[in-house]
Amino acid sequence: MLMTIHGSFQIPAHLHAIAPAEFRGLRRDQVRMMVLDRITGQFEHASFKEIGRYLASGDLLVFNNSRTIPAKLKGTQQQGTEFEIRLSRQISDTAWEGLIVGDYDRNRPIKLSEELFAEVIGNGGAEPLVRLSFSKKGLALLNDFYRIGEPIRYEYIHEPWALDVYQTVYAAVPGSVEMPSAGRAFTWQLLQALKASGIRVAFLQLHAGLSYYGNDKWPDPNQHPEVFHIPSSTAKLVTETKESGGRVIAVGTTVVRALETAAVEGKVTGTKGVTKLYVDRGYLLKVVDGLLTGFHEPEASHLDMLTAFIDEEQLKAAYQAAIEEGYLWHEFGDVNLILSKEASL
Structure with missing residues (x-):
């Protein structure tokens, strides 16, 4: 066929x-x-x-x-639910476009670690991406991604390589x-x-x-x-x-x-x-x-x-x-x- x-x-x-x-x-x-x-x-x-x-x-x-880079991050908000952030594109020293997978409140801060926070500051360039601003910038922000992040993987990859x-x-x-x-x-x-x-x-x-x-x-x-x-x-x-x-x-x-x-x-x-x-x-x-x-x-x-x-x-x-x-x-x-x-x- x-x-x-x-x-x-x-x-x-x-x-x-x-x-x-x-x-x-x-x-x-x-x-x-x-x-x-x-x-x-x-x-x-x-x-x-x-x-x-x-x-x-x-x-x-x-x-x-x-x-x-390890572009998959885990975020939480005050209600304690955990969701996933997949970074997509760097916009500035502090801002990235990304995809949020799971339930979240876009009007509340997102906790990524004891030292790193983010907030949604607008829509991304295309649906369903959003624009995220982080509490750190530049090399310090990238270092935190490496410290707390994981590689993005899709459903056909079963192991966390x-x-x-x-x-x-x-x-x-x-x-x-x-x-x-x-x-x-x-x-x-x-x-x-x-x-x-x-x-x-x-x-x-x-x-x-x-x-x-x-x-x-x-x-x-x-x-x-x-x-x-x-x-x-x-x-x-x-x-x-x-x-x-x-x-x-x-x-x-x-x-x-x-x-x-x-x-x-x-x-x-x-x-x-x-x-x-x-x-x-x-x-x-x-x-x-x-x-x-x-x-x-x-x-x-x-x-x-x-x-x-x-x-x-x-x-x-x-x-x-x-x-x-x-x-x-x-x-x-x-x-x-x-x-x-x-x-x-």
Whole structure:
């Protein structure tokens, strides 16, 4: 049965990756990889550690080195009921947008610890997010998040895994509330081997916000701002790669969003800001030639982005094959490499 991209396929329960690869007897780079040709739609199955077979000297891999923070907090109010706060996006030194899960009174202070309090000061940029002001700011506030918080996890993850498993090996700049998971399978050994073969690497930051609000509510992709920073050194490598005929391959949808926001006529400049870019089938990619990504739920806007890289019918067929072949979904699952043999389509 052929599925439509949104709504009509379900991920079988046994294909939810409930544990990281290293807790399933594998190394990070031993997850499976489906390689999908952008032009023909043909696909083949491989191990992720073989990714170098599909890359060439002069290609550029661009990574998001945002680091996942412990963004799930427990709050209480005077009546003693406990509820959950899931941070989504930093607004200022003291304020964040977030999602409150459970019953609470928005007119009362929220106690998070003996030293940290918050109050709801307004609605967030999109329903059902709210804006929270905390009693600490800057580094002191971030330190408290690390002291009392936990990683956000969804219903398919049964174990409270430590924060370290929600990091890529190259994660450096704290700020994401969910792991930029497309690069989780990389090891330092694999990265060094790829660099030794002439493949270049570069880094940027895009701090990933909440991708799911619970109760079958998903962010409106047109109202989902995320903070990003592209260093000038990364912008220079992207432009040089395009000019020399190499391929720019984004490691994750967050990287696509950042690079395409900053792209003008095939060139990228170093910049920082907030992006609201929504990439779907109608979007003409400016600089990104390929994408390494996980397998996405039918409701996720990340899946829409894939249709900017490949024909929707070809993507449907590939996803159907992924289900039949037993690929694992979500942040601890397998990966999908989508690219063409040539940089210019």
